[in-house]
Amino acid sequence: MPDYYPILPGAPLAPGGAEEVGNKAWNLMRLAQAGLPVPPAFVLPTSWRGRVAPDDEAALRLALTEGVARLEAASGLSFGGRRPLLVSVRSGAAVSMPGMMETVLDVGLNAETVEGLIRLTGNPRLAWDSYRRLVQGYAEVVANLPTAPFDALVAEAMERAGAETERELDHRSLRDLTLAMLERYGSLTGSAFPPDPKEQLMSAAAAVFRSWDAPKAQSYRRLNGISDAGGTAVTVQTMVFGNAGGASGSGVGFTRNPATGAREFYYDFQFNGQGEDVVAGRQKLRDNERLRLRLPAVWTRLNDICGELESLFGDVQDFEFTLQSGILFLLQTRRAKRTDWAALTIAADMVAEGLIKPAEALRRIEGVDLDAVARTSFAPPLPPSLAEALAAGMGVANGAIALDSEAVKRLSGEGSPAILVRRDTATTDIEGMALATGILTASGGRTSHAAVVARQLGKVCLVGCPGLEIDMERRQCRIGGTLLNEGDFLSLDGNSGAVYPGRLAPLTERPERALAAIADWRRAAAA
Secondary structure, three states: OOOOEEEOOOOOOOOOHHHHHHHHHHHHHHHHHOOOOOOOEEEEOHHHHHHOOHHHHHHHHHHHHHHHHHHHHHHOOEOOOOOEOOEEEEEEEOOOOOOOOOEEEEEOOOHHHHHHHHHHHOOHHHHHHHHHHHHHHHHHHOOOOOOHHHHHHHHHHHHHHOOOOHHHOOHHHHHHHHHHHHHHHHHHHOOOOOOOHHHHHHHHHHHHHHHHHOHHHHHHHHHHOOOOOOOEEEEEEEOOOOOOOOOOEEEEEEOOOOOOOOOOOEEEEEEOOOHHHHHOOOOEOOOHHHHHHHOHHHHHHHHHHHHHHHHHHOOOEEEEEEEEOOEEEEEEEEEOOOOHHHHHHHHHHHHHOOOOOHHHHHHHOOOOOHHHOOEEEEOOOOOOOOEEOEEOOOOEEEEEEEOOHHHHHHHHHOOOOEEEEEOOOOHHHHHHHHHOOEEEEOOEOOOOHHHHHHHHOOOEEEEOOOOEEEEOOOOEEEEOOEEEEOOOEEEEEOOOOEEEEOOOOEEEEOOHHHHHHHHHHHHHHHO
């Protein structure tokens, strides 16, 4: 088995498929072969996970060096050189585990290459924003440092600049922020941030391999019946920059609505941001409509890509994309997580569209309890809603407010349904999310990793709730002008995105059209 596989147009597919190179890299290989716009990349196969030890350090270094040489040839850039090549280092198991393992972006920056990136792009803001993202991500993933000290530096920088978001910081503020982060990294670790791009890459790859054994990844596998034996591959991909300003940005799209199954492009997008801004669930995303209005040609191309991906993979896809100065790149695609309601609707529609056969549709819904699939709403009359949020779930949820995972466990243990209310919901909350009956957050998007996982767990998840403020010391939250204590009841409507005080009575609807189609398939198969 080779130590690495290139992911380039015309490069062969890995003979062992996703089991050998992970689902992410396998799908990237298929995208590249189909002529879709994929940044040059290479993958260290899953077999490396058990070999990352001192005895194999030289072999790993050689594989990375050879793989980077392929990227340099494809891009015309140089890793650590005057025209700097930057890379992302991403995990990818054979079975998709959204947000459970780690990624390090912008690997290759230091005091010299940041100046080279400025010369190359003419964009000092892009260069310093990418450098501070590298330091912050490397500190968390590789050095295993807490995020709070670095988040505090970001907050201080925004306060000094009078900025509401990081995207409003200019290159001078970002340069000062990066230098402060480098200093904080040194004070917390007792050593300087590694300036050598090759050492950054080695350490990032080893850390991504280790993330297979992270507690949140272990919990996800346990909840989903996934074996611990497989391990992750590591994909090293040429950076493209959604944070380059202008017609640049990052997004996550679903080829159909993963909550309802409707045939529509379902997405989140952020101008002037990298992918982590969308999937991490820490920011409010407001640029969906702006994408369609400002870049109609890109919008049309994204809708076309939805059909191309479904034709290539034969199923609904969840894909990440980046625009760099108006040029579209696909960073990954995978089979979309979906609600049971959506699974039935999608199966029926894809058979009707001729994309799959009834036998395949029946195979895909084997694990769904057809008698339990229902969509719920609240019975009128309804009280005025406390807020309007972006619906990232189906159905409704009633429960007592819990402000962290421990409160969810306590309330659930007392026999009360709990709704997890957080500023943002990270995938580290997987244990609390699994026990909660619903999730409400102040920030994040419908396609963040946490929302995707919540949908797979069958939870109502409302994100980006305006006016939601949380006081952990007093165990209270405020939505608009209404003060609520932990233990008070809330009702979440995943269909409309409304949040109501108290406990409301639900109404139930069944997916009759899809159920009728399934009954017809079964009769035909039995005949």
